[in-house]
Amino acid sequence: MNELDCIINHPEGLGGDIPGRSAFEEPGIGAFHRSLPGRAPTPLIEAAGIAAELGLGKVYIKDEARRCDVKAFKILGASWAVHRLLREEPGIATFATATDGNHGMALATAARLHARRAVVFMPRGTAKARVERIRATGAVVEVLEVDYDETVRHAAATAEREGWTLVQDTAWPGYEVVPAMIQAGYLTLFREVAEQLGAFGGDPGIDLVLLPVGVGSLAAAGVWFHHHSYGDRRPRLVAVEPRNAGCLAASLAAGEPRSVAAPGTLMAGLNCGTVSSIAWPLLRDGLDGALLLDDDAVPPAMRRYANLEPAVVSGESGAAGLAALTELLTSTALEPLRRHLRLRPDSRALVLNTEGDTDPATYRRLVEGVFEG
Ligand SMILES: Cc1ncc(COP(=O)(O)O)c(C=O)c1O
Structure with a gap:
C-alpha cells in the first residue's frame, strides 16, 4: 500500500x-x-x-x-426496476443499459426472467469473461472504445433513438426515476x-x-x-x-x-x-x-x-x-x-x-x- x-x-x-x-x-x-x-x-x-x-x-x-x-448484489436493483417498469408498461420489449459488468449481468438476467430483450453496452478494457457471462443470458452486448461515463451517455442516446427502455443504475438531471427504483432495490x-x-x-x-x-x-x-x-x-x-x-x-x-x-x-x-x-x-x-x-x-x-x-x-x-x-x-x-x-x-x-x-x-x-x- x-x-x-x-x-x-x-x-x-x-x-x-x-x-x-x-x-x-x-x-x-x-x-x-x-x-x-x-x-x-x-x-x-x-x-x-x-x-x-x-x-x-x-x-x-x-x-x-x-x-x-x-x-x-446488483440483481436487487435491476430486477426491481424491471418489475416496476413492466407493471406500468407491459409492452416494453427491449431494455438497455451501460455497465462495468455486474449491473449489466443483473439487467440481462432480469430481462430474461420476463422474456424481454436486453442490450448491454460496456466500456473499453472490459474483461472478456464479463462480456461472455452477459451474452450467455441471451443479451446483446457491445463493447465500446470509450470509458464508463461515455458508455453511459452512448447507452442513453441509443436507447432514446431506438425506443428502448434505459435501465441505468446512475441518475442525472432529467433521468432519475429508474435509478431511484434501483437504489430502492x-x-x-x-x-x-x-x-x-x-x-x-x-x-x-x-x-x-x-x-x-x-x-x-x-x-x-x-x-x-x-x-x-x-x-x-x-x-x-x-x-x-x-x-x-x-x-x-x-x-x-x-x-x-x-x-x-x-x-x-x-x-x-x-x-x-x-x-x-x-x-x-x-x-x-x-x-x-x-x-x-x-x-x-x-x-x-x-x-x-x-x-x-x-x-x-x-x-x-x-x-x-x-x-x-x-x-x-x-x-x-x-x-x-x-x-x-x-x-x-x-x-x-x-x-x-x-x-x-x-x-x-x-x-x-x-x-x-x-x-x-
Ligand atoms: C461489485 C460491485 N461493488 C460495488 C459497486 C458499487 O455500486 P454503485 O455503482 O451503486 O456505487 C458495484 C457497481 O457496479 C459493483 O459492481
Whole structure:
C-alpha cells in the first residue's frame, strides 16, 4: 500500500437530515425479492479471525457473491426496476443499459426472467469473461472504445433513438426515476443484515459500515437505511472508492458534484467518474467519511476472504470493503479518521463482499497465483 487518503465528512459530528424519503418508501420490495429464483437471503458471516487481527470486537461480512446465482448484489436493483417498469408498461420489449459488468449481468438476467430483450453496452478494457457471462443470458452486448461515463451517455442516446427502455443504475438531471427504483432495490441487502443481526429498530448491532462506491447508488441506499432505521444510534458510514476513480471524494472535497477522469483500476465495478445525481445529496449529508483505496490493497483482501473457513469468494471490486477496513485499522495516516469514527477494541464492523469471481481468470491469478495463457 502506498498511501491512502481519506475525507472526514461532517467533522463536527453526525451529518444532517437525509433527503429522498419518498423514493425509498415503496412497499413490496422485500416480498418481490423473495419471489426471485435463488431467493434466499445471502449469508451474513461473522469473521472472528479477521476481527482479532484488526483489533475489533466483531467483523461481519455480507456475502453478495452468493446472490441469486449472479455473483453480485446488483440483481436487487435491476430486477426491481424491471418489475416496476413492466407493471406500468407491459409492452416494453427491449431494455438497455451501460455497465462495468455486474449491473449489466443483473439487467440481462432480469430481462430474461420476463422474456424481454436486453442490450448491454460496456466500456473499453472490459474483461472478456464479463462480456461472455452477459451474452450467455441471451443479451446483446457491445463493447465500446470509450470509458464508463461515455458508455453511459452512448447507452442513453441509443436507447432514446431506438425506443428502448434505459435501465441505468446512475441518475442525472432529467433521468432519475429508474435509478431511484434501483437504489430502492438495494435496500433489501441492508434489511437482510438487520434481520440477520436481529437489529431492527433499536441497537443496530454494528458500529461501522464500509460502503463501496462506483456511482454511489449502493452507498446511498446504505446511508438512507441506517439513518432512517437507527437515527443517532446508527453506525458510522464510510464510503470506499478506488484512488483512480474517486468521484465521490472529489465531490465531497469540493462540496458539490465533480466528475473525475477514471483511467482504470483493478476494481472494475467501481471505475466510475461521476456520482449519481440522486445519490449525491444522501452521501454528502449522511456519510461520516470516505477512503481512497489503491489497487494493491485489494489482492491481499481477496486472499484473506479465500482463507476463511469456509472460504468466501471475493472479486476485485467485492474485496474493496475488507481492504479498506484493513487500511483503516492499520494505517497510521488514518488515525484522524479512526478517531472521528470512534473505533474501539469492541467496535463491530460490517463489510459487504459485493461480488464473487466475475472474472475467474483474474481471480485465479490474484488469489491462487495461477497465470492462464
Ligand atoms: C461489485 C460491485 N461493488 C460495488 C459497486 C458499487 O455500486 P454503485 O455503482 O451503486 O456505487 C458495484 C457497481 O457496479 C459493483 O459492481
